[in-house]
Amino acid sequence: MSNKLRNIGSSRSVDSVDVAALGIDPLNARSVVLSSLLGTHPPQQSARSLIALAERFGIRPGTVRTALSRMVASGELESDDSHYRLTGRLLERQREQDTGRSTPDTDWDGTWWSVIVESDRRTVADRRSFRSSMQGARMAELRPDIWLRPANVTPPPRASGVLLSRGELDADDVDDLVRRLWPLDDIEEQARRLERALTDHLPVLGSTDADTDLATTFTVAAAAVRFLRVEPQLPPELTPTPWTADAIRPLYDDFSAAFEHDLREFFRRA
Incomplete structure (x- = not known):
């Protein structure tokens, strides 16, 4: 067809x-x-x-x-x-x-969400589920098990064995970092x-x-x-x-x- x-x-x-x-x-x-x-x-x-x-x-x-x-x-x-x-x-x-159809109504205060996995002892199914969850929350993977994004949207769900934090990001070049992430x-x-x-x-x-x-x-x-x-x-x-x-x-x-x-x-x- x-x-x-x-x-x-x-x-x-x-x-x-x-x-x-x-x-x-x-x-x-x-x-x-x-x-x-x-x-x-x-x-x-x-x-x-x-x-x-x-x-x-x-x-x-x-x-x-x-x-x-x-x-x-x-x-x-x-x-x-x-x-x-x-x-x-x-x-x-x-x-x-449905969330993707809505424009974020939160002004950005310059902070970022950071998600870090504590342990690498996870099943393949757990890894896939976690990755799907992060992608669904519009997080981007900086390197394996480290995910970032600006905190202008609601936080991603925190699973067991995962660290979730919000704070300012001190980077050499934020624009370059954004282009590396997306x-x-x-x-x-x-x-x-x-x-x-x-x-x-x-x-x-x-x-x-x-x-x-x-x-x-x-x-x-x-x-x-x-x-x-x-x-x-x-x-x-x-x-x-x-x-x-x-x-x-x-x-x-x-x-x-x-x-x-x-x-x-x-x-x-x-």
């Missing part, structure tokens, strides 16, 4: 939306299910709705049912009366995703591509083309959510100019409101 979905026979084409440039691989059955549920509050959908949505990506119903069964078996989903809902770590992922140029480039995609595709939402272009809209939304979930939310004092990431949140708010309406209508007819 092509990454660009053409709206054949309509007055407007979505070819201007370069989905491939957003870094989103073609969505498989699991990706469609997860993206749909992560964007739904509460995170629950019927099997019929999920199958209908996946069909827009050329995914067969049997493939979706198999994916749903495997996700239930792995503890990612719970099922009840032909409905599926997120569970476990994925609920935390949705919370992180690939600012890559983030800015990605934000610009995403801004173009959201802006180009916004006119389709709520129009007669919305149903035809649902898969493209869904993919653009998934790219925006993924970006906002990991974008570091740095204070303005530490970001270069321009910093397009700050413009993505209000733009995606408009995009998401219109898309959620179109998606509800699609599910209602499914």
Whole structure:
């Protein structure tokens, strides 16, 4: 299936939306299910709705049912009366995703959060869980088991065997340190591509083309959510100019409101 979905026979084409440039691989059955549920509050959908949505990506119903069964078996989903809902770590992922859509409302006082692991005697599962937790809190790894970030957001969760502190950072060059912790140029480039995609595709939402272009809209939304979930939310004092990431949140708010309406209508007819 092509990454660009053409709206054949309509007055407007979505070819201007370069989905491939957003870094989103073609969505498989699991990706469609997860993206749909992560964007739904509460995170629950019927099997019929999920199958209908996946069909827009050329995914067969049997493939979706198999994916749903495997996700239930792995503890990612719970099922009840032909409905599926997120569970476990994925609920935390949705919370992180929702947090990413909000601009930090705390002025930065110049302090930093520091997280240091006391012991290296941890299982592989513990290490992976800790890394996921730090990334979800938008911490950046300076070196193994040492994580930092400006304290303009709420503190990361403190696990057992972990030191958490807040204080001023005495560094030779803070700007250089920030660039070591986060690939600012890559983030800015990605934000610009995403801004173009959201802006180009916004006119389709709520129009007669919305149903035809649902898969493209869904993919653009998934790219925006993924970006906002990991974008570091740095204070303005530490970001270069321009910093397009700050413009993505209000733009995606408009995009998401219109898309959620179109998606509800699609599910209602499914």
